[in-house]
Every structure is written in structure tokens, then in C-alpha cells.
Amino acid sequence: MNEKVRSYFKCSKRERAVFEAGIKLGGIFHQYVGLPVNSRNVDEIEKGIEAAVSIQPFVKAVRVEINRDCLRGGDFTLDYSSLGPKMLNVTLEIRYEDILVIGRLRYIEELEYPLMYVEDVIEETTGE
Amino acid sequence: MNEKVRSYFKCSKRERAVFEAGIKLGGIFHQYVGLPVNSRNVDEIEKGIEAAVSIQPFVKAVRVEINRDCLRGGDFTLDYSSLGPKMLNVTLEIRYEDILVIGRLRYIEELEYPLMYVEDVIEETTGE
Amino acid sequence: MNEKVRSYFKCSKRERAVFEAGIKLGGIFHQYVGLPVNSRNVDEIEKGIEAAVSIQPFVKAVRVEINRDCLRGGDFTLDYSSLGPKMLNVTLEIRYEDILVIGRLRYIEELEYPLMYVEDVIEETTGE
Amino acid sequence: MNEKVRSYFKCSKRERAVFEAGIKLGGIFHQYVGLPVNSRNVDEIEKGIEAAVSIQPFVKAVRVEINRDCLRGGDFTLDYSSLGPKMLNVTLEIRYEDILVIGRLRYIEELEYPLMYVEDVIEETTGE
Numbered sequence: 001m002n003e004k005v006r007s008y009f010k011c012s013k014r015e016r017a018v019f020e021a022g023i024k025l026g027g028i029f030h031q032y033v034g035l036p037v038n039s040r041n042v043d044e045i046e047k048g049i050e051a052a053v054s055i056q057p058f059v060k061a062v063r064v065e066i067n068r069d070c071l072r073g074g075d076f077t078l079d080y081s082s083l084g085p086k087m088l089n090v091t092l093e094i095r096y097e098d099i100l101v102i103g104r105l106r107y108i109e110e111l112e113y114p115l116m117y118v119e120d121v122i123e124e125t126t127g128e
Numbered sequence: 129m130n131e132k133v134r135s136y137f138k139c140s141k142r143e144r145a146v147f148e149a150g151i152k153l154g155g156i157f158h159q160y161v162g163l164p165v166n167s168r169n170v171d172e173i174e175k176g177i178e179a180a181v182s183i184q185p186f187v188k189a190v191r192v193e194i195n196r197d198c199l200r201g202g203d204f205t206l207d208y209s210s211l212g213p214k215m216l217n218v219t220l221e222i223r224y225e226d227i228l229v230i231g232r233l234r235y236i237e238e239l240e241y242p243l244m245y246v247e248d249v250i251e252e253t254t255g256e
Numbered sequence: 257m258n259e260k261v262r263s264y265f266k267c268s269k270r271e272r273a274v275f276e277a278g279i280k281l282g283g284i285f286h287q288y289v290g291l292p293v294n295s296r297n298v299d300e301i302e303k304g305i306e307a308a309v310s311i312q313p314f315v316k317a318v319r320v321e322i323n324r325d326c327l328r329g330g331d332f333t334l335d336y337s338s339l340g341p342k343m344l345n346v347t348l349e350i351r352y353e354d355i356l357v358i359g360r361l362r363y364i365e366e367l368e369y370p371l372m373y374v375e376d377v378i379e380e381t382t383g384e
Numbered sequence: 385m386n387e388k389v390r391s392y393f394k395c396s397k398r399e400r401a402v403f404e405a406g407i408k409l410g411g412i413f414h415q416y417v418g419l420p421v422n423s424r425n426v427d428e429i430e431k432g433i434e435a436a437v438s439i440q441p442f443v444k445a446v447r448v449e450i451n452r453d454c455l456r457g458g459d460f461t462l463d464y465s466s467l468g469p470k471m472l473n474v475t476l477e478i479r480y481e482d483i484l485v486i487g488r489l490r491y492i493e494e495l496e497y498p499l500m501y502v503e504d505v506i507e508e509t510t511g512e
Contacts, residue, residue: 022406030415048176150278304432
């Protein structure tokens with residue numbers, strides 16, 4: 001089956017690995033932005049997003065951190081926010097064959113932009 | 129503050145309570161449909177959605193059940209689904225002043241439709 | 257068929273109409289927040305959202321305005337925003353039987369909150 | 385500014401181009417799945433999605449086709465669907481420096497899966 005899937009791709013395994021990282025990061029942003037979050041549920045929201053992402057193809061690990069500085073958290077009825085572009089800090093490891101990609105999504109102050117980027121691509125030599 | 133919010137509404141407290149139920153159910157559908165889910169992460173996904181909804185205004189309780197019959201769950205790379213309209217079964221309690229609303233979202237076979245409906249509106253007499 | 261749908265609801269027709277308004281407004285927020293928008297595509301985004309909402313049950317009319325003051329629009333690669341809670345101004349008319357509901361979603365400065373509210377409920381006497 | 389952005393990436397320009405394609409395709413799936421669609425608004429929904437995607441970084445062209453065979457379209461109140469994984473057929477061109485990537489998202493029957501894949505990576509030689 002993996003063979004069949006592979007036949008659709010016209011690119012190298014490094015490019016495939018990086019593409020898979022892009023899919024997940026783009027998906028995280030567009031699926032979860034808008035979620036209701038405050039200081040009372042933020043731990044569970046992080047875990048929920050990690051649980052969702054972790055079953056996607058080739059995800060070896062994912063860590064989602066929501067910036068606590070942006071959160072409201074009193075007891076007033078409207079005291080919560082919707083998850084916004086500045087709040088997400090994601091580190092993603094994609095493993096495709098022997099390629100490991102570290103992908104990131106985080107708000108970069110100097111760019112005023114929630115950047116998704118490739119932090120590293122590592123070819124894992126499996127030794128002798 | 130609640131006073132200020134109330135001033136925007138031109139409806140009865142029963143109507144307000146029912147309106148708040150509609151907001152949450154419409155939001156649940158459109159926020160979470162598309163989430164990656166399979167038998168390995170379904171418990172966490174349910175909890176994550178409940179955690180998000182439970183901090184929204186006037187939510188007294190929420191229960192999210194995802195239909196296990198629809199789930200894939202083997203070890204193959206693509207063995208998951210995206211959360212779809214037929215999979216969600218939500219029971220929501222909204223409390224606004226002394227009004228309790230039970231709202232539902234679930235797929236109704238005879239309608240072939242994921243219906244959001246008002247299961248009950250209860251005026252809680254606080255007696256003396 | 258409408259008869260069948262109605263049998264699930266335990267509420268008055270006014271409450272039903274207001275519930276339907278809540279569903280749409282909650283759905284709009286959670287479906288479209290996150291959309292890429294800038295001054296070049298904002299007209300089309302507004303029309304696209306209106307087209308989607310207008311086919312939902314009991315929607316008689318919908319107007320979506322995205323606040324131009326929040327938009328970027330130069331030619332730089334990153335010069336766009338994702339649609340955020342402060343940018344949406346929606347006016348929705350729901351018609352259920354002889355009840356007309358005017359629902360609103362807009363950011364209210366004094367509340368620092370994107371409020372969804374019931375602006376009016378009108379019983380249309382068909383008289384003679 | 386593009387220089388600054390580039391400094392975050394530890395990968396080749398081909399990999400960067402493919403990564404950008406992944407971001408957009410993952411984002412399209414997770415942003416738009418759930419949208420209300422039927423035969424009456426499908427043209428506008430396609431245009432709306434194209435308008436949103438086209439302003440994202442490095443998008444040279446995008447074509448969104450929604451499978452008409454899946455659509456309802458009568459006059460009954462509930463006669464619409466929410467945009468689902470089987471309905472989307474997207475062709476995306478990403479241009480990063482002199483690299484052109486053709487990315488695809490479409491439901492593949494033999495895989496029973498809405499596959500995002502790299503259809504081609506073309507290095508555009510600019511002459512002699």
C-alpha cells in the first residue's frame with residue numbers, strides 16, 4: 001500500500017518528508033485557530049491538538065505550546081479568547097524513511113507573522 | 129458587565145438561552161469537522177472538544193461522543209479518518225439565568241442529516 | 257419532511273427561529289476564522305462566506321462585512337492576515353414560519369469581544 | 385524581508401518550494417472541510433476558496449474543483465452537504481525562486497483517501 005501511495009509522488013524522499021511536514025503545519029493552523037481557550041483549559045487544548053496531529057501520516061512527535069501570556073482566565077463569562085495566530089508554538093518531527101524533518105510553527109516578532117519553517121532535515125544513517 | 133452584554137439582546141431570557149445553545153452547536157460542527165481521528169486517539173479528541181466547549185459562555189455541561197463504528201484503527205499509515213458529520217453525538221446543557229436548555233447535535237438516519245435541535249427548555253423554579 | 261424535523265424540537269417557533277440564528281452565527285465564526293485575507297481578495301471572501309451561509313436552513317439573507325481597517329495589502333509576500341475575531345461584521349436574517357430573527361456577529365469595543373446577539377425578533381402578521 | 389524569512393529555513397530551495405505546497409494543501413483541507421455546499425452555491429464556493437488561497441505566499445495559481453456528483457441540490461430545507469474529503473480536487477502551483485511545484489489534493493479511490501501529493505517539481509532554467 002505504501003508502495004502505491006509513493007507512486008503518486010514525483011519528488012525525492014527528502015522533498016517528500018518536507019512536504020509532509022508542511023501539510024501538518026498548514027493543517028494545524030487552519031484547523032485549530034478559533035478554538036475557545038483560556039487559562040483553565042489550555043493544558044487540555046494542547047493535549048487535544050497533539051493527540052489529533054500525532055496520528056497523521058509520518059508524525060513521529062509533536063509538541064504544541066500555547067502562549068500563556070495571551071490568555072485570559074478570570075471568572076467573567078466572556079473571559080476567554082479564541083486561539084489566534086500569535087499564540088501557537090509547534091514543534092513537529094516527521095519521519096519518512098530515513099529522513100527526519102523538524103518543522104516549526106511560531107509567531108516571529110520581527111516578521112509580525114506566524115511562520116511555518118523547516119528547522120532541520122536530517123538523514124539518519126543506520127550505520128554499518 | 130453581564131448587564132452591558134444583555135443590553136444588546138432584544139429577546140426573552142428563554143430565547144437568549146436557546147440562542148446560546150445554537151451558537152455552541154453550530155460552532156462545534158464547524159470548528160471540529162475535519163479533525164484527524166481513529167481508534168487510538170478518539171478518547172483524547174472527545175476530551176479535547178469538551179474542554180474547549182466547556183469554557184464558552186453559559187455552558188453548564190457538554191458531552192461529546194464520537195461514533196466508534198465509523199473509525200479506522202489499524203497500523204497502516206493512512207488508517208484514520210477526518211471527523212465527519214455522521215460521527216458526532218453531542219449533548220449540551222446551557223444555563224442562562226434560571227433557564228436550562230438541553231441542546232443536541234447528532235446524525236439522524238431518517239433525515240440523513242446531522243441535526244442540531246432543542247431537546248428541552250426547563251425553567252428552574254428556585255422555590256422557597 | 258419538515259414535519260419530521262420539527263418533531264425533534266421541544267420549543268416554541270420563536271425559540272426555534274432564534275436557535276437557528278445561533279447555529280449559523282456560531283458556525284460562521286468557527287468555520288471562517290483563519291482564512292487568508294487582504295485588501296486584494298476581501299470582496300471575494302465576503303461573497304464566498306455569504307454564498308456558503310445563504311444555503312443553510314432558514315437563512316433569508318446574510319451580509320458579511322470584513323473590516324478593511326484591519327487588512328494588510330501591499331505586495332510583500334507575507335502581506336496578508338488570517339481572518340480574526342475583530343474583523344467580522346455579520347447581519348443575518350432567519351425566517352422560520354412567520355418569525356423573522358435578525359442576528360448579529362460583530363466585535364464590540366466596550367466588551368472587547370466578538371458578540372453574537374439577537375438584534376430583533378419579529379412576528380410577521382400576514383393579516384388581511 | 386524575504387532574506388530575513390529565508391534565514392529561518394535549513395533546507396534547499398527545492399525543499400522549501402515543496403514545503404510551501406504542503407502548507408497550502410494541508411490548510412485547504414482543514415480550513416474548508418465542513419463548508420455548506422450544494423449545486424446552487426458550488427461555483428461561488430470554488431471561487432471563494434481560490435481567492436483565499438491565491439494570496440498565500442508563493443502561490444502562482446490554484447484551481448479548486450468540487451465534485452458535482454456528491455452534491456444535493458433540490459429545494460428541500462436540508463438539501464445541502466458539508467464539504468467533505470471526497471469532494472475536493474485541488475491543483476496548486478507554487479513558485480519559489482526558479483522552482484515550480486505542482487501540488488495536488490484529491491480523493492484517490494484505490495487508496496480510499498484524500499491524498500495530497502507532489503505531482504511535479506520543475507526547475508525553470510531562465511535561458512542560456
